[in-house]
Amino acid sequence: MQTKISRYFLQLLTVTVLLAVTLIGSLWFWDTYKVYLRDIKEIRTSSLTQQRREIKEQVEFALKYISYMQHKxxxxxxxxxxxxxxxxxxxxxxxxxxxxxxxxxxxxxxxxxxxxxxxxxxx
Known part of the structure; x- marks a missing residue:
């Protein structure tokens, strides 16, 4: 009887540890995934902002050239x-x-x- 209780306790402990590791791993994965999505959003926003700024600068440069040629x-x-x-x-x-x-x-x-x-x- 003593061995059955020990064996049952060992199995219960094993299942509990596996569940705990799975839960902790899932939480860690979910947190990492959320950080990853946030970083992607920040990179996308930053890239689009930089591209818009560059296009605006180039269009302004072209408009200055057109204005110069018109005043010429x-x-x-x-x-x-x-x-x-x-x-x-x-x-x-x-x-x-x-x-x-x-x-x-x-x-x-x-x-x-x-x-x-x-x-x-x-x-």
């Missing part, structure tokens, strides 16, 4: 000069890239949905 020609200039300046601006925008892989570009379209400047493979 006088308001009373003939239409041919204005078209030439417009063509120069579009050509500059067509080739303007701001990253080392040359894959970030500025596109320009008119109100009819026609793309005037953008990636060469599209235009």
């Amino acid at each position: 020609t006088t308001k009373n200039a003939p239409a041919s000069d204005q078209e030439r300046i417009k063509s120069e601006i579009l050509d500059w925008l067509q080739h303007y890239r701001w990253d080392k892989n040359n894959c970030n570009y500025i596109f320009v379209g008119n109100y009819d949905g026609v793309m005037l400047a953008g990636p060469p493979e599209v235009i």
